[in-house]
Amino acid sequence: MRALWKKNGITVLLLLAGVVFLLLFPVLGDDLYLLTVFSIALMYSVYAASWDLLSGYTGKENFGHAALVAIGAYSLGIISQSTPLQPILSIPLAGILSIVWGILIGIPTLRLKGPYFALATLAVASIMEKLTLSFSEVTGGEEGLYGIPFLAQDFVPSYYFVLLFAILSIGFLFFLGRSNFGLTLKSIRSDEDAARAVGISTTRYKVTAFAISAGFAGMTGAISGHYYGFVGFDMVFPLSLNIIILSVVGGLGGILPAALGAFFLTYLTELLREFGEFNQLIYTGILMVVVLVLPHGVFNLLGDFLRRGRKHGVTGR
């Protein structure tokens, strides 16, 4: 903790300020619209954070994150058609189901190298997408499923629910990333054979990361179902590409940069919504510019800058 403070004092202060702002926001103002925007942005932050744990830390880029969200969201949706499920049940259930699903997908795919893993996960998510449309009697097809209990009676408590969930989830993922577990994941990304040569069971670590990533994705999927009161095709499946965009723009490998990227870009998207069709264009345009110019990520760069990156010379400092 002390190390965090010493090296990143300014960043920590800024983050704390941000959290305090988010906590106080409903009290400070009356803007229901912004409240909704923030809620959505917070959910996307958790999606991004969960994606980063696997893809940023191990370097195994998941192109089908929506598949994991879908399990959480649709299990809630489908069950709620007969018995409306309350968050207290649906969230752990979503977590467990998506963890299991993550392990099932992860085991065969995680040993694939380079772009093959990305393509495999893309294939899985696409298959689920097509099946969701095909079996529309169960999944609601393009229209989706309604009748899901809301998080709370009013917008403000819902917002706090989401905020609390986001803080806890992102916090957990962040400290996990900083732990020895996270370090091992990074070593796998850097050089998997070298990690195996020093005794690390890399497959086990990768699958675990996938499972944790899946768990949070699924839980957030369930939460978004409760937030809207409904679960739908357009809510879930475009996420695969969107989350990659948000996380890459924010920056990989640190949980927080990706989460911040997701938060701010989502906010930006809402601001741009008035531009209608242009919105998507600008969105993808930003992605492409960032990939070409700042692949390290906007918030990673910002973090480095605030830390006033020290130059490490071998001859000492």
Next chain:
Amino acid sequence: MIQSLLVNGTINSSIYALIALGFSLTFGVAGIVNLYHGAYYMVAAYLAFTFVRINIPLWLAALLSLVGVSFLGAMMMKYPILYLKKKGENIYMLIFTLGAAYMTQFLFKLFFGARMYALPPFFNQSIQVGSETVPGPRVFAFLVAVASIVGVLLFINKTSIGKKITATSQDSYAAELVGINTQGIFIITSAISALLAGIAGIVISPYLSISPTMWLPTLIKAFAIVIFGGLGSITGSIIAAFLMGYLESFIALTWTSSMTEVAFLAVVFLFLIVKPSGILGKKTV
């Protein structure tokens, strides 16, 4: 039934082979998984449509569109793709090319709207094949596809540029050492890939609709076929294209046509897990 399956399967397969060939070529020669590939198919179709709309004769419109899309292919490689390749990380290439494809989709949606369009047919005489009456446009598509594939294969095997392409695909470092301008070869290959996809896009537009989302199923099919046939193997892609084409016709006949995409994807997935090098591919996994 069988006749219909065979005829339609063969026609569709030839188109798939055309599209997959370009995708496979770019990977085999430059080592790049170009997720923008489906977009070339779409761009050529829209370009041809636009030219026809301003009253340019059909054949000229097609020609101009092909020139245009080949140029696009060359430029995509020359600037962003090669730049990202040099930087190293593959993921950014995947993200960029996929993003560019979506961007192209959004652009076309903006300019053309979500309405679906079609090109006037190049050739309208129906042909009898056994008990099947095959519409002219489909016959034309098939003939052009086969001619193009044969043309490309001849080009690669007989011309000196073609030989340079082959050399680069075998070992780009060695090719560079013997004086081949590999960057130039990559660009030419990309242009050829785009051209092939473009031909497919134009030739099917009389009977399949032009829409801003037409690139994605095409991309999925292309990489399903190429993974199945083996990334980097031209023969593999062609064989796989025919296998998948017949499989698709079979599924459309016996199940539903919406399941065909699931079938394609399932094949990709299975091969990726079990035999990523496909039936004939390079062992680069």
Next chain:
Amino acid sequence: MALLAVENLHKQFGGLTACDHVSFSVERGERFGILGPNGAGKTTLFNLITGFIRPDSGSVQLQGKPLTGMKPEHISSLGLVRTFQIVKPFKGLSVFENLKVPTLSPRMRKRLKGEREREKWIETIADLSDLKAILQEKVDELPHGYLKKLEVAKALCIQPEIVLLDEPFAGLTSSEIQPISTVIQRANEKNGTTIVLIEHRLKEFMQLVHRIIAIDYGQKIAEGTPGEIVKNPLVVESYLGKGGADLVGP
């Protein structure tokens, strides 16, 4: 019982016999050398022993326990570790973090309880390997000599019974080799770590090892002490070609 026993290890890649029924054994505490010209199959031997490649036939035993078919990470956890000829540091991480990863293996988790013990162990190894001064530096900017030291140190961090070093001196000047040679000797004499060494730098190699086997074209062609090996005509010929023994003289 020998610490490491390799028996009839055989591997063919198509028509090429990379490892031709090679047998040898290494005693605990020894410094054992493997000599041979480029392409002789030395690294393949390491890959076969440590599980990175599956042999076609033959066996490898660590203290009587068969290792064939085991995954590299399991073999490492048993105490048999290797380094790589072309260094494989964990880029983007610091030297300290590089040394920490081995301590997170199952083997070291059993032996080191808690972060503090882990840190102390890493500092001990860093001290032994002359890396203490640069523990906080990111490896991406380190010069080659330090990376070679790090490569050895990483292996030592898992407290191996036996470590297989693949050309630890490659690409270094004589003055850079000395510190690494010292590290290897220290690890062997102070901690009792058994060493198996592939090297081309003959002067340093001969001074360091107790016993040697010579390999050429995948086959073991000689075995003995440094003095014996140097005079062995087959060995000389493997480096200098037919008739090379005559060039060198009796």
